Amino acid sequence: xxxxxxxxxxFISKLEEEHFNSAPTSLYGPIDYIxxxxxxxxxxxxxLMGAQLFGRAPEESLDxxxxxxxxxxxxxxxxxxxxxxxxxxxxxxxxxxxxxxxxILAGDTMMVMAYDYFLRLQSNNVxxxxxxxxxxxxxxxxxxxxxxxxxxxxxVTIEEYMEMIRLKTAVLMxxxxxxxxxxxxxxxxxxxxxxxxxxxxGLAFQLQDxxxxxxxxxxxxxxxxxxxxxxxxxxxLLVKCLQDASPEDKEAIAQWxxxxxxxxGKIEAITTIYNKYDIQGQVEAAINQLNHExxxxxxxxxxxxxxxxxxxxxSRSLMGRAS
Amino acid sequence: xxxxxxxxxxFISKLEEEHFNSAPTSLYGPIDYIxxxxxxxxxxxxxLMGAQLFGRAPEESLDxxxxxxxxxxxxxxxxxxxxxxxxxxxxxxxxxxxxxxxxILAGDTMMVMAYDYFLRLQSNNVxxxxxxxxxxxxxxxxxxxxxxxxxxxxxVTIEEYMEMIRLKTAVLMxxxxxxxxxxxxxxxxxxxxxxxxxxxxGLAFQLQDxxxxxxxxxxxxxxxxxxxxxxxxxxxLLVKCLQDASPEDKEAIAQWxxxxxxxxGKIEAITTIYNKYDIQGQVEAAINQLNHExxxxxxxxxxxxxxxxxxxxxSRSLMGRAS
Numbered sequence: 198x199x200x201x202x203x204x205x206x207x208f209i210s211k212l213e214e215e216h217f218n219s220a221p222t223s224l225y226g227p228i229d230y231i232x233x234x235x236x237x238x239x240x241x242x243x244x245l246m247g248a249q250l251f252g253r254a255p256e257e258s259l260d261x262x263x264x265x266x267x268x269x270x271x272x273x274x275x276x277x278x279x280x281x282x283x284x285x286x287x288x289x290x291x292x293x294x295x296x297x298x299x300x301i302l303a304g305d306t307m308m309v310m311a312y313d314y315f316l317r318l319q320s321n322n323v324x325x326x327x328x329x330x331x332x333x334x335x336x337x338x339x340x341x342x343x344x345x346x347x348x349x350x351x352x353v354t355i356e357e358y359m360e361m362i363r364l365k366t367a368v369l370m371x372x373x374x375x376x377x378x379x380x381x382x383x384x385x386x387x388x389x390x391x392x393x394x395x396x397x398x399g400l401a402f403q404l405q406d407x408x409x410x411x412x413x414x415x416x417x418x419x420x421x422x423x424x425x426x427x428x429x430x431x432x433x434l435l436v437k438c439l440q441d442a443s444p445e446d447k448e449a450i451a452q453w454x455x456x457x458x459x460x461x462g463k464i465e466a467i468t469t470i471y472n473k474y475d476i477q478g479q480v481e482a483a484i485n486q487l488n489h490e491x492x493x494x495x496x497x498x499x500x501x502x503x504x505x506x507x508x509x510x511x512s513r514s515l516m517g518r519a520s
Numbered sequence: 521x522x523x524x525x526x527x528x529x530x531f532i533s534k535l536e537e538e539h540f541n542s543a544p545t546s547l548y549g550p551i552d553y554i555x556x557x558x559x560x561x562x563x564x565x566x567x568l569m570g571a572q573l574f575g576r577a578p579e580e581s582l583d584x585x586x587x588x589x590x591x592x593x594x595x596x597x598x599x600x601x602x603x604x605x606x607x608x609x610x611x612x613x614x615x616x617x618x619x620x621x622x623x624i625l626a627g628d629t630m631m632v633m634a635y636d637y638f639l640r641l642q643s644n645n646v647x648x649x650x651x652x653x654x655x656x657x658x659x660x661x662x663x664x665x666x667x668x669x670x671x672x673x674x675x676v677t678i679e680e681y682m683e684m685i686r687l688k689t690a691v692l693m694x695x696x697x698x699x700x701x702x703x704x705x706x707x708x709x710x711x712x713x714x715x716x717x718x719x720x721x722g723l724a725f726q727l728q729d730x731x732x733x734x735x736x737x738x739x740x741x742x743x744x745x746x747x748x749x750x751x752x753x754x755x756x757l758l759v760k761c762l763q764d765a766s767p768e769d770k771e772a773i774a775q776w777x778x779x780x781x782x783x784x785g786k787i788e789a790i791t792t793i794y795n796k797y798d799i800q801g802q803v804e805a806a807i808n809q810l811n812h813e814x815x816x817x818x819x820x821x822x823x824x825x826x827x828x829x830x831x832x833x834x835s836r837s838l839m840g841r842a843s
């Protein structure tokens with residue numbers, strides 16, 4: 198059984214073996230760049246962990262892990278254009294370092310490359326794996342659209358917000374685990390439990406991300422803090438705060454959301470209101486709840502306890518993370 | 521045997537049955553729009569013709585035809601952003617009618633939808649079909665990148681230009697035919713001949729497109745004429761003219777390429793130089809040559825002459841087209 202750390206090393210070695218430097222370099226250069234500037238490699242690790250959980254050697258699941266990671270990075274490249282994000286993993290985003298056209302096309306190419314990796318798999322259920330991937334790829338697009346739609350709406354409920362992040366973030370983590378389980382030939386019951394575990398993990402992960410965007414350390418976080426506030430993103434923090442705040446504070450937030458002339462003032466003012474209602478504490482409570490639910494689902498899965506360890510580990514590490 | 525016109529009607533009926541109106545409408549509305557504003561439906565027809573050529577009922581190849589058409593429309597949505605094109609098929613482009621973010625995400629979703637159609641096919645070689653599609657999807661991205669790269673270069677050879685349009689345009693038409701042939705279980709020899717026929721057809725099609733961009737009628741063409749000249753696109757016309765022109769005329773073109781202050785003057789001046797060297801006549805000669813080569817390849821294919829008729833017909837109709 199390989200530990201979280203060993204699986205991480207295994208995936209990094211695979212990544213270093215891959216070369217994203219075909220011609221034209223104007224297309225593959227940006228792909229090589231985004232694939233090599235780091236990241237937690239969380240989703241490919243979930244593929245390997247899902248496979249190992251049910252007895253498939255993670256070494257034989259590396260192409261699926263690559264497919265998921267390339268797809269994830271494609272979504273980052275395109276989302277960063279749409280969200281006007283200048284920094285990713287402490288480095289300029291692709292559309293900032295090159296330009297929007299290059300970032301669009303590099304992303305498109307990465308999407309195709311993701312399928313190439315799945316098509317390479319040695320498994321008799323590759324079609325089912327591609328079907329699973331296709332479903333989630335569509336959901337991720339829908340989630341991103343809801344996210345953008347929410348920026349234009351004054352009111353979003355917690356339920357709507359949770360459904361949006363389920364689509365945008367959680368299902369890809371769930372599908373990464375499921376792809377690993379499919380490769381290992383797991384039973385439907387076990388696979389469903391693992392998928393739901395992944396969803397909970399993903400939801401908790403996104404709430405943590407929302408928190409870090411306000412309370413994180415820019416250097417450790419790898420992107421500018423306060424960006425969500427600046428761009429009026431409907432995060433769990435904002436949605437919760439608009440639900441809890443007094444009419445006066447709600448009005449103050451509404452006023453700030455209409456202004457773009459003083460980003461630093463906006464970040465400070467809205468953070469002060471968050472603090473007043475202990476939004477941080479409430480988000481942390483929601484994260485804890487999701488982690489408990491995730492652990493309960495993991496406990497129900499019929500697999501050797503030892504094989505579950507990396508999943509417990511990843512769950513813990515995501516809770517304590519600073520980036 | 522179904523004629524070109526009957527296959528067209530069959531595909532249009534299929535298209536009308538499909539609904540691109542799931543939630544969120546902010547995502548699927550633009551997809552429904554681009555899929556429904558017309559177009560020649562050339563590529564899906566090639567799928568049906570490729571299948572029929574080798575004896576598969578076109579009715580049973582409609583999902584593959586849809587996959588190819590949805591993919592093609594995805595490339596149009598993204599290319600129109602990159603090329604800053606305001607009009608497509610006589611209507612505002614997606615990024616003009618909505619915005620760039622919506623157009624990026626609608627395109628991404630269409631890419632995923634294309635695979636969904638292939639995954640629905642009832643055939644024992646779906647994996648091979650998806651592999652063929654994946655290869656061509658990658659080539660189309662590379663072709664678009666070369667196209668953009670060429671805009672920044674002062675010199676491009678005819679050979680480089682032809683390779684660029686082979687990737688950007690011709691291989692998708694070739695692959696559409698090949699997908700049909702794969703569904704019909706054609707022999708490798710026949711499939712290769714058909715693929716090469718599709719490449720020649722696609723090259724001729726693109727040269728015709730280059731011609732229409734300068735000499736076409738805006739209303740029939742469905743997009744603004746002169747756009748290629750305005751945006752310094754390296755078309756066959758420009759590449760050929762830079763090769764043939766006197767040093768003075770080359771210099772005059774080079775001066776205009778650096779100017780964006782007078783688009784109408786630029787279009788007129790460069791068109792006048794094209795006329796001086798009979799570029800139109802030379803492009804027409806190149807198109808004729810490609811069509812002869814295409815016909816020779818089609819003649820070598822071992823299939824009933826009757827089944828080849830729609831392919832002869834499509835070839836003829838592309839030569840005489842105004843849009």
